[in-house]
Amino acid sequence: MQQIANYINGQAVASHSGRSQPVFDPATGVAHTEVSLATADETRSAISAAATAFVSWSQVTPLNRARVMFKFKALLEQHRDELAVLISKEHGKVFSDAQGELTRGLEVVEFACGIPHLLKGEHSMNVGRGVDSFSLMQPLGVCAGITPFNFPAMVPLWMFPIAIACGNTFVLKPSEKDPTVPMRLAELLTEAGLPPGVFNVINGDKTAVDVLLTDPTVQAVSFVGSTPIAEYVYATGSAHGKRVQALGGAKNHMLVMPDADLEQVSGALMGAAYGSAGERCMAISVALCVGDAVADALVAKLQSEIAVLQVGPGTGVTPEPQMGPLVSQQHAAKVRSYIDAGVAEGAVLVADGRQVAADSAGFFVGPTLFDHVSSAMKIYREEIFGPVLCVVRVPSFAEGLALINQHEFGNGTAIFTASGEAAREFAAQVQVGMVGVNVPIPVPMAFHSFGGWKRSVFGPLNMHGPDGVRFYTRMKTITARWPSGSMPTGNQFSMPTMK
Amino acid sequence: MQQIANYINGQAVASHSGRSQPVFDPATGVAHTEVSLATADETRSAISAAATAFVSWSQVTPLNRARVMFKFKALLEQHRDELAVLISKEHGKVFSDAQGELTRGLEVVEFACGIPHLLKGEHSMNVGRGVDSFSLMQPLGVCAGITPFNFPAMVPLWMFPIAIACGNTFVLKPSEKDPTVPMRLAELLTEAGLPPGVFNVINGDKTAVDVLLTDPTVQAVSFVGSTPIAEYVYATGSAHGKRVQALGGAKNHMLVMPDADLEQVSGALMGAAYGSAGERCMAISVALCVGDAVADALVAKLQSEIAVLQVGPGTGVTPEPQMGPLVSQQHAAKVRSYIDAGVAEGAVLVADGRQVAADSAGFFVGPTLFDHVSSAMKIYREEIFGPVLCVVRVPSFAEGLALINQHEFGNGTAIFTASGEAAREFAAQVQVGMVGVNVPIPVPMAFHSFGGWKRSVFGPLNMHGPDGVRFYTRMKTITARWPSGSMPTGNQFSMPTMK
Amino acid sequence: MQQIANYINGQAVASHSGRSQPVFDPATGVAHTEVSLATADETRSAISAAATAFVSWSQVTPLNRARVMFKFKALLEQHRDELAVLISKEHGKVFSDAQGELTRGLEVVEFACGIPHLLKGEHSMNVGRGVDSFSLMQPLGVCAGITPFNFPAMVPLWMFPIAIACGNTFVLKPSEKDPTVPMRLAELLTEAGLPPGVFNVINGDKTAVDVLLTDPTVQAVSFVGSTPIAEYVYATGSAHGKRVQALGGAKNHMLVMPDADLEQVSGALMGAAYGSAGERCMAISVALCVGDAVADALVAKLQSEIAVLQVGPGTGVTPEPQMGPLVSQQHAAKVRSYIDAGVAEGAVLVADGRQVAADSAGFFVGPTLFDHVSSAMKIYREEIFGPVLCVVRVPSFAEGLALINQHEFGNGTAIFTASGEAAREFAAQVQVGMVGVNVPIPVPMAFHSFGGWKRSVFGPLNMHGPDGVRFYTRMKTITARWPSGSMPTGNQFSMPTMK
């Protein structure tokens, strides 16, 4: 069986940890690869390689760092289909969805190609007479990324292209569930001309994570995952003096107004709820319908759509199904248990995905729809991260908005409406970081920034876009005066102010 | 004796804590005021007042929030001398220095007057066909500031004008050693038209601090103080999910090149080392002389300058002395013990401030100069925060630079030279956040940002300037599409990418 | 009778031109002041004073230049009512409207207070190895403003606060119809501490204008007025090598969609069409109604509103009328002749303002409403600049949009609708510089920029906001390298590129 370990200093390096775990094809339930779980020492060796590489990489001009990104972009395009298949084979999502993931990640590389412009500091002449002040945005050193299984390419690509373009070096700890694509990204970076040690991959578990969070060489940690781990990462990394951005869970609501086009709403919801089997932090898992008429019509519409939705392997089947398996047997079981809980709590189970493809060895759960869900139910309060959509009925825009604002999470949300007023008020008042207006999955583009509010995010700076550049740089402010006649020669004991 | 407690919801509020401590005039050693130490409940009541005020203050337009700042600026100018006297009476610094502090704080208010421009988000039409994306920079809610004794006006003014202009409300916990000026700032804000509850002051100690760090209502914490406390604040606030910026200690080196004008160097050093009795986080406490010739000449020059330096009360004496007392008896004793340690470690004590003004009941320590200090000595390694200057001799620019980069702290530094090359290399390579070129105390102006590197700072965003605005705002990104014919009506199961 | 001449070098200076003209109170038709028309030499003396003042003013730090603006703002607030009366007495607009004009002008002063931040250039370290590049935004020298009668305070305030804050000096040539307020602004600037010669006022006609457009000392010209003069100014100033921004005429359409709230539409239209007697470059002069039902209802509603609209003097009458006189007898006659033409061309005259207040010696024309106006009519094609509103009926959004886009002018426009889609498409497709969505007079705020499209504007940069700062500064880009070992010593004959 194929063995995956670590990528350190420009090459794949075997692990001596003695610990490993299988990597499954979720569509078949068969393990095709084994991934080793790195030791603390191995993790430290990656950090050390990155620290060594930083010395020279940070001195490469931004223009030349960008040129590596230009080449990396070309390689990503060239290998897009190969990578999409790899994603599907380990994550389970369908091929076209994996292509979409890659495009979104690629766009961050495109953004990072503009780093010479993005790294500009500010320059002020004569902040005082004959005194100038300017700022430099310098790289931090070794940065770490810890990324989830659900986007094995896109989420790492939110982080390292910008970190590296800024002059940092990087250690990525991807999910151990789908490690192959991150390793391929490392190879492509090397092929693009990135010097050894600038980008490293450590496959591992909490052992590796804890080294990344505590090793004093690591300057910054970027994390995407569940909220409890995000909190742990934020608290631990911060307690060790690092800057941390940690993105956590979500329960994204779509508010469906009575003036929305239900055809569009149901189309958008089907994709946003069941695409990628609901394993997206921007998936819509709650449809808030304003009024029973909207809810009744929408549920009926969804029910008929679900009836024809095809569930199957992400690759190798023609035509492509709309939905693949979940990532693991355990996760599928957990999602089924949430469905059980919903039934037990009294929600109306309109479509039941628990037995879909039950004869397959793959980790399938079919599209599931609950109606009459209340905000007290567990299936409403918690993030299920599977193909389970809850319909909640609210009497008005205001109560819908209030419900969203009361939820623990504030990652994404959407409103579907024809009304400019409703859209504006929703955008202004909703306590959520990413807001769609007639857009079900409002993931900001690479040149804007990704991040939620409330317990969906920890740390002041979002991922990619201008915030990403700020996160991966340290400001240095120089204040300069060139004496001779202009400089006062007497002693100055008072707080200097500028004339 | 005058009693100072808290300022909550637009007015001074007495404390029921039963705990209090005296506030001294450091020049006389006499306590003239008593400050109560707030209870946890009192702290929570300030937070609660701020939370209530947030509801309406955050809805005031940026333009109108700015106009309160315009009025506050006018009041600060009108009351500048009164405030400077108050600073001197509690902190000890001389009157003209206190005026300088106020000017520097005032400049942040001026910067905050530009908030309508500074709060602009980004707008992109057609991120995809018919899809627009834009960002809003919205206020966080209740923010807290915890500030040190050495700048009772300036450091709070680094924080709250921007926080408030951004639409937040604020709870300030100033140093209990000089609480009067923060209370006056609160009164002037009210006079400027700031609604009750938007700005609150809690006088207290760790009890109050811990509430601010852990109360879930508080969204952000800004701190300036010593490194151990900065670390505690950063770790604790972060562990409670908040965004934190925590500025810590310093050991600021001035690198004196052989081509520097020694007249200018000694003038700059006298002010930077002994101004405000060395109680500035940007004070120069180490002069790194490149070559013995430079050191010998500089030490001789400083010695003669020290001989004529006047130490005395910060106000009421004409002509004004150059240096006032330290802030407290305990701190003066601690500084003296550092001098003892320096002698014990073998540094050459060129000027000894231990007995200066020894007949006064004030907390005086005179200007102290050590030569032949080595990097192993405690007086080199630790922040003394008093009028003690260490001369260290290095053979070259490179070794001077290396020494600075090896120090734990990286707050401020300066180089004195006539050489463009030396200045550029120093600015490029030094691992310090604020760098002066022939400027001894390179505090960035209000429209730039203040912050160090290494263990002088925790958190990615600096204070005031554009970073300050980013710190006190939460980004919200809206992605909007207006359907009708333009919107695809089919289901979309793949990761949406933009056409 | 009061004599107004020029303000040069910090004081009012009498004219020796021998040419002058009366300044009327349009509400009474009585001349209360005489304004001299400057000679070419007098104009050159103002330029010369400005050139001399530039030498030192450009060296004042931006921080201190901003502080003059802070004081000027305070003085404008203090004198607001006095200034509003002066505006009304010479322009005719009602007092509260004049107050509004002043507020809008004041906001540009507030924006200019942020000049230390706004003037920042960009700084890039290592554009090549060891090579840095940064930009300075430096003042131009002497700038000129030529402004129209309809906003004697606001339009000059769009220009000179930013020009001056950027370090330039300024010669203003305001309208000779209402010269008093510009002179008062000059006095208040002097009172605010602006040094003599930094701001100068020349009252005059084409003689003065032509000197400003051709004198080689003048670096930049800002103009607001009619399109033919804007073209002349742009062509002539450009032919003399200057940078020019010239804003011209307008014919602003409001597109009224069937889903708009007609109560709001008619309220908005009444103010936008008849406020300031229609003498605003952002007035709405065409209401495009989508469908006859909308048009019929709106016309009926407007007719009844017009019936109760009070016309009268802008000050001294209680309650304040809604509309004052036009600026001059000639202009009133011209507006009446347009009404005659509309009748002759077959438009339906719903309300006829020609005889309103006909017994007054003031220059009154009452609110006039035409229905069934076609795009071929003169009253549709030309800017009337009076209280004449044309209703044009279109069958659809698309035809309404097309009509707007076919018009010669593209200054402002508005759509009234409840539909997010209509608003977005309108904003995206309309070829007009300033677009209101349910906002009848979408004048951008001071921190955004003012400017139209098509023949409403000449020159690439708009007024005030960031564009204003760019217009009044010249970029200088420094590229620096500090040799020693790092610099190649061989000859380099090839186009240097950066490593």
Next chain:
Amino acid sequence: MQQIANYINGQAVASHSGRSQPVFDPATGVAHTEVSLATADETRSAISAAATAFVSWSQVTPLNRARVMFKFKALLEQHRDELAVLISKEHGKVFSDAQGELTRGLEVVEFACGIPHLLKGEHSMNVGRGVDSFSLMQPLGVCAGITPFNFPAMVPLWMFPIAIACGNTFVLKPSEKDPTVPMRLAELLTEAGLPPGVFNVINGDKTAVDVLLTDPTVQAVSFVGSTPIAEYVYATGSAHGKRVQALGGAKNHMLVMPDADLEQVSGALMGAAYGSAGERCMAISVALCVGDAVADALVAKLQSEIAVLQVGPGTGVTPEPQMGPLVSQQHAAKVRSYIDAGVAEGAVLVADGRQVAADSAGFFVGPTLFDHVSSAMKIYREEIFGPVLCVVRVPSFAEGLALINQHEFGNGTAIFTASGEAAREFAAQVQVGMVGVNVPIPVPMAFHSFGGWKRSVFGPLNMHGPDGVRFYTRMKTITARWPSGSMPTGNQFSMPTMK
């Protein structure tokens, strides 16, 4: 003989003008190509193709427009050597220099790849209560570029990548002396996927230029060339209502301070004065030596360097010479006549290039050095645009600076010094747009902007960098309010201000 005509609507199109002229290889004096000179109608057909293409190209999303630029960059890299040979064969510069030109042009394409970020407008929520304002940066329409012979690739690449990425379409009128490379660029753009009509090339003379300057469809004109033509272009284009940026001539001084390293100075000067045979608008043509000692030593050093400088064909000779021929026989004759004039005016001719390679049929003039040049001489006052360097002796920094500031042109300049003070004062005070500190040819990088001061530039916006984006976009500001309860329903007659 090869015939070159126009590139319109995605393909090469023959000309029916009947007018043409030969294109020479300046190294051999042999014409190898014939270029037709377009008629007015042919020029209009290119404009018309561009206007048609604008309709759809402006609707392509910035992201997708950028992707064409990414592909174009890859093609430029792939064809770099082929293009460099073509440049050398028509312009005469040596191959490695032509490669350098291409790299500099390529960098603008790289900058344009970041257009999705660069095109962002500003968004302000609540400029007034419930009122939002945001700006769009929309394309202009058809833009024109008129470019000189000396950089047949680089100067067009300063313009069209940004113009096109912004959504405009483009008509390029390159120099008729070296038309082949612009035509190849057009082909490569088509190969990169640019739709027909977006980029067009018209080869021609004043006939074509005048159409571009006067045709109402053309919205913007970018020009680089001599000052008289720049003035003509600026005046004519402006008189026809267009936005114009016109870059003219130069006389770039290098100020050599006594503390400069003469080895470095002479190396820098040899390249900056004689590279590309001095046919660069950023060439150094005047060396201002501070003090006779500097001048004597530098002249001696240059003389010996000139003695070994190889002049010869730009390609095909190994090792590559340092300098190729001038572009044309006429231009070579003109340069020789300037040398004659310098001798006649009394300058000391240290090295005489008039007879260099006199036996060749190529258009060679050798490196020429004058000493003791005075500011009154024609060779000092005028731009020679050939390999002629003038040494002027000045007694001090101040007089050197004054001389530079008195010159008609202000394109580029440099100072060579070791002094930070001299560099800073020079950068602050010199009235020149592009300033090198120990950098002889301080051409700003693509992400900064290129432009001079004084009579070297006409128009407020520089080329490429952020200014380039501003030049090629029109701002549209939307102000939006969504009524219902929030909107006042009464009539509003006063100037609307924001609450």
